[in-house]
Amino acid sequence: MKIRYSLFAVMILAVFFALLTVKEDIYRKPQQKSKISIPHNMSENLDLAGGPEREVRGFPKREIVDLITMYPDLFIASGDSSEKKVALTFDDGPDDVFTPQILDILKDKNVKATFFVIGKRADSFSEVMQRIVDEGHLAGNHTWSHPNIMKISLEDAKEEVLKTEKLLNSYYKDSKDRVKIFRSPYGSIDPKRVEFFGDIGYKIISWNVDSLDWKGLSAEEVKTNVLENVVNGSIILQHSAGGEGEDLSGSVEALSEIIEVLKAEGFEFVTVDEILKDKQEKDRQDNDKLK
Numbered sequence: 001m002k003i004r005y006s007l008f009a010v011m012i013l014a015v016f017f018a019l020l021t022v023k024e025d026i027y028r029k030p031q032q033k034s035k036i037s038i039p040h041n042m043s044e045n046l047d048l049a050g051g052p053e054r055e056v057r058g059f060p061k062r063e064i065v066d067l068i069t070m071y072p073d074l075f076i077a078s079g080d081s082s083e084k085k086v087a088l089t090f091d092d093g094p095d096d097v098f099t100p101q102i103l104d105i106l107k108d109k110n111v112k113a114t115f116f117v118i119g120k121r122a123d124s125f126s127e128v129m130q131r132i133v134d135e136g137h138l139a140g141n142h143t144w145s146h147p148n149i150m151k152i153s154l155e156d157a158k159e160e161v162l163k164t165e166k167l168l169n170s171y172y173k174d175s176k177d178r179v180k181i182f183r184s185p186y187g188s189i190d191p192k193r194v195e196f197f198g199d200i201g202y203k204i205i206s207w208n209v210d211s212l213d214w215k216g217l218s219a220e221e222v223k224t225n226v227l228e229n230v231v232n233g234s235i236i237l238q239h240s241a242g243g244e245g246e247d248l249s250g251s252v253e254a255l256s257e258i259i260e261v262l263k264a265e266g267f268e269f270v271t272v273d274e275i276l277k278d279k280q281e282k283d284r285q286d287n288d289k290l291k
């Protein structure tokens with residue numbers, strides 16, 4: 001009888017210690033992430049007018065799906081799913097901290113990408129902007145000051161976009177033939193605004209792979225978010241500059257490996273205009289089949 005009691009006591013103790021270890025593990029995990037803090041050296045007037053991504057973002061997925069269905073030719077979140085191509089896109093640059101590092105990696109890997117630039121930053125960091133163009137990347141319109149366009153008038157939003165368009169055109173010789181692409185700050189847009197920008201010649205470019213790098217994630221987390229969600233024709237969202245206090249070092253650190261892994265899987269890296277061209281061609285073929 002006594003032996004049975006002591007056995008029982010030993011078992012209880014074992015369970016207790018096992019629980020203790022598991023619990024400690026749970027508590028330890030959040031501390032493992034080392035957050036390198038980078039001084040925010042962007043002057044205040046160059047900050048994101050609508051506030052940091054982390055405070056404004058949260059665009060519901062359902063609404064993106066609605067817009068894709070409503071405006072298949074205007075609102076684009078991915079390309080032709082039969083082509084093994086992906087487009088890397090970088091928002092909110094240029095700056096003189098993260099954008100040059102991203103450009104170095106892209107150059108080293110011989111990959112062309114698309115930068116959705118903020119006009120006033122392109123104006124201030126003109127040398128970095130010039131690099132984007134000279135090194136064969138595509139620049140898209142991400143407004144002049146990065147406001148939340150749902151909270152300003154259509155006229156003001158149009159002015160933000162046209163001012164940026166003028167600046168971008170000054171960089172590209174073939175500005176007349178350039179496909180006009182626009183990405184809305186924080187991804188926030190509604191049908192009225194999609195139609196409005198469509199009417200002035202823009203394609204609205206969303207994404208179907210979000211690195212969530214604006215949350216200041218580690219390289220490992222950024223890699224996982226991208227690589228686990230990539231499919232043929234994916235448009236991948238990363239950032240090449242941040243808002244107040246945003247640390248993108250994880251995103252920069254992840255980039256080389258993201259490129260290597262996708263290259264090894266046979267993906268070709270293209271700019272968003274090529275994704276658009278492929279998609280239009282595919283849609284045309286599909287329509288022909290229906291006739």
Ligand SMILES: [Zn+2]
Pocket residue numbers: 091092142146184185186
């Ligand atoms: Zn943005």
